[in-house]
Each structure stands twice: as C-alpha cells, then as structure tokens.
Amino acid sequence: MEEKVYLTKEGMEKLSRELRSIKEKERPETVERLALARMQGDLSENTEYAAARDALAFIDGRVEEIEEILKNVVLIEEKNGPKESVDVGCKVTVRTNGNEHVYHIVGEWEADPSQKKVSPSSPLGRALIGRRAGEEVEFEAPAGKVIFTVVKID
Structure with a gap:
C-alpha cells in the first residue's frame, strides 16, 4: 500500500x-x-x-x-473563513510575547519553517492541531519551551 x-x-x-x-x-x-x-x-x-x-x-x-x-x-482543501479548530490546511494566527505570527498547516512535503509552513507532525504542528481560538498552547522548541495563544484560525 x-x-x-x-x-x-x-x-x-x-x-x-x-x-x-x-x-x-x-x-x-x-x-x-x-x-x-x-x-x-x-x-x-x-x-x-x-x-x-x-x-x-x-x-x-x-x-x-x-x-x-x-x-x-x-x-488539502484550502479552508476559507474562520474555523472551529486547527486542522491541516488552516492558517493559524498565534500571539507570543505581544507578537503575532501566522502559520500555515501543510503536509510533510511542503513543510518549510522559514516560510512558516509547518506539518502536523512537527512539534509546533502537533501543539496546534485541534486547538481553538483563545486557547493557550505550549510546546518544546529547540530554544526551549514556548507558550502562545491561538488568536485566529482561517
């Protein structure tokens, strides 16, 4: 298969x-x-x-x-408009230390952290999948623990 x-x-x-x-x-x-x-x-x-x-x-x-x-x-179908929770194909706006960042959740072959494209199997992707706007998320990055808030899911 x-x-x-x-x-x-x-x-x-x-x-x-x-x-x-x-x-x-x-x-x-x-x-x-x-x-x-x-x-x-x-x-x-x-x-x-x-x-x-x-x-x-x-x-x-x-x-x-x-x-x-x-x-x-x-x-992966592009998801237009606000979504209930983070899934593959979504663009997620997060806030950490007063700064906002937008990440696109994509498949493994397209993942490119420098372009803020993350796969669901990456540490950030695993932390984001299934989360809802307003939730606080924490994950281990190479530089240490990162805590941020999901602001918007498109």
Whole structure:
C-alpha cells in the first residue's frame, strides 16, 4: 500500500512544474552532455562522462520520486473563513510575547519553517492541531519551551 502524500493545491502545482522542467529541459540537456562526453573516448578516465552519468541518475531518481508523490497525493482543501479548530490546511494566527505570527498547516512535503509552513507532525504542528481560538498552547522548541495563544484560525 502506498503512503498518502498530503499537499495543498499550490504544493501540487509546484511539484508538477518541477517535473515538467526536469523532463522538458534538465534531462534532455543532461542526456546531450552524456552523449558529448561519451564521444571523447576512453570512458574509464572521462570525468565529464562520469559527472553527466551521475547527474542523469540523480535526475531520473527525482523524476521517479515526484511521479510517486503525485500518484499518491491527497489534496488539502484550502479552508476559507474562520474555523472551529486547527486542522491541516488552516492558517493559524498565534500571539507570543505581544507578537503575532501566522502559520500555515501543510503536509510533510511542503513543510518549510522559514516560510512558516509547518506539518502536523512537527512539534509546533502537533501543539496546534485541534486547538481553538483563545486557547493557550505550549510546546518544546529547540530554544526551549514556548507558550502562545491561538488568536485566529482561517
């Protein structure tokens, strides 16, 4: 049984664009590099050939990975308007030390803390899932315990 991959529409489109770019541009360019390097003669000492061969293997692996992800996608529906509690797809506004931050709860493959996109399995995601506006939440961050209040759930 394949593992489900939860993605937002934006995340699915991003992966689809990457796959298209690899298939239409990167892979053909690498195949051409490989062919040119092969024509240089002795392959045992041909570093350009080895580099192109390795690059092609990496590209083919990435294509396979993206195709597998897209085959098993479960689309996370964007939730418009206020929600009762935090769930995947929500944007959550929290307040800590007088500062407000907005986090987007996304699937594992889209998680990017620098963009404030967190997965439900991350410490922050686990702390937020199921919470309601007005609730105080506490979780262990790398820098220590963090306490904040859920302000709004969209």
